[in-house]
Amino acid sequence: MSETYYELFRRQGISRRSFLQFCSLTAASLGLSEVGAQEIAQALQTKERVPVIWLHGLECTCCTEAFIRSSHPLAKDVVLSMISLDYDDTIMAAAGHQAEEHLERTIEKYKGRYILAVEGNASVADDGVYCIPNGKPFIEKLRHVAKDCHAVISWGSCAAWGCVQAAKPNPSGAEPVHKSLRGLGKTIIKVPGCPPIPEVMTAIITFMITYERLPQLDLQGRPKMFYSQRIHDKCYRRPHFDAGQFAEKFDDDGARMGYCLYKLGCKGPTTYNACSTVRWNDGLSFPIQSGHGCIGCSEDNFWDKGSFYEHLPTILPPGWGGIESTADKVGLTAAAVTGAAIAAHAAASVVKQARSKSSNDKLATKE
């Protein structure tokens, strides 16, 4: 049997105390009790390590950056130990042919058991020329590695949804991983976010080792423990929302007092993610805590959903009623026009009524 995670952590100089802290932290983030932490510790000490192959397609590496910027040394070590051991072309020591050889060896050795984590996505326009690692279109490499994997983790919004390279008009034909892997019949766990929260990754791998099954996914394929609530539902500014206290501008008193950013276009009410609970950089902060609304980066196609700073979006094309033609302005205009039409019709009706009366009177006098 190859080594366990615990042996690996100890080899990398992580103390038993830190290991147990990690187990408790992960259990908490998965919504498990103390018993869960013990089960995790037990599993990581007795079960074989799950190999992870990490591929990079069209992407900006912000997912990897998010990992290595983790301020807590334990979290960083654990994350890197857990995911990058077998193959990660960005942060592995080997390069070139050596790296590719290693990839093939890993696939061979752990056939059907390794997890494939994909950061970024494949480009399919023009035969995939826009992403060519090792002289071949990325989609070929992706499908090759995915063929023998146990499960796929679509890591980040690029892999999960397509993200910026798939935004309109999508010249390179970038497509999310689940589309590239159509027909392979692999379970795909989407962990969207731009970048996603690093703790989600370790928590999912830990969960899979401990309970020997995949985490429960929602209808969109995201792990329920992290994506079943909106940013809005656990936002620390929610009391201001319920009170009706909204910042009107980024530099007004409301913004200074930490009021809700709803009217400044915060996408928290439509975004499913765990930022407001897990937060970033070892729980230091998250966008709303820094005074900027959520941009909804973990939602499908968030680049094409209009301005990040508008609550009511512009609904008419440019040139039709100015640049700020919101639903309310369009509605008010239509109401005004209708009101005027009603008034005109009423006036015409009165005239008509009066006329027919006078003609009736004339008829009556004639008779």
Next chain:
Amino acid sequence: MEIEKYSGRVLPGPIENIYVYQAPVRLWHWITVIMMLPLAVTGYLIGAPPPAIYVGGEATFIYVFAWIRIIHFSCAMIFTIAFLMRLYWAIVGNHHSRDIFLPPVWSLNWWKGLWDQAMYYLFLKKEAPSWVGHNPLAQIAMFAMFVLGSVVIIVTGFALYAQQWAWGDGWMALFGWAHVALDEPQAVRTLHHLMMWYLLLFSMVHIYMVFREDIMGKESVIGTMVDGIRMFKAKEH
């Protein structure tokens, strides 16, 4: 007994009073009227909240926006239940209870009536034929604007409400498809907002027409909405 005979048809001769709108239809009408007002006001405020200057102080003790929302949700639930009851009544009720759900577009007579009615309202014709229930123009307006508008506003409204649940859970299991169909939740929100204006426009014209018909037309309208009985005025000329 004459209801069935003349229902929905152009009246051939003088008939005095006909019971047209059964109690559930009238009840639905007035519940809808009563619910639409707070729904529009609270809905507008949810879309465009008043400045925080009106709700200063410690957020812990203030619940203004939450109240606005809970009034909106409660009224929406009542609106929806009344609408569902009305749909049921369209199936089991009398002929007229189907008027606005199933305009008889297959009837030539109906199309002729629609034309006559439109010409009459455009002052191009002196008179339009009398109808026991809704005239064809009213039927098509109520179907296209009120019935379809209500369906859209109910579905989009529940889809927005469902966002409190995870994808596949609770109300989201029932209405998540609306977000998929419209591609994104913001589009659902915008459509819901536009539908409010759509129903308000309908209400403006509807209320105007009710009063105009009651004053100028040959049949009773306002009283009919209360007791369900259509009275035909004696010919003046």
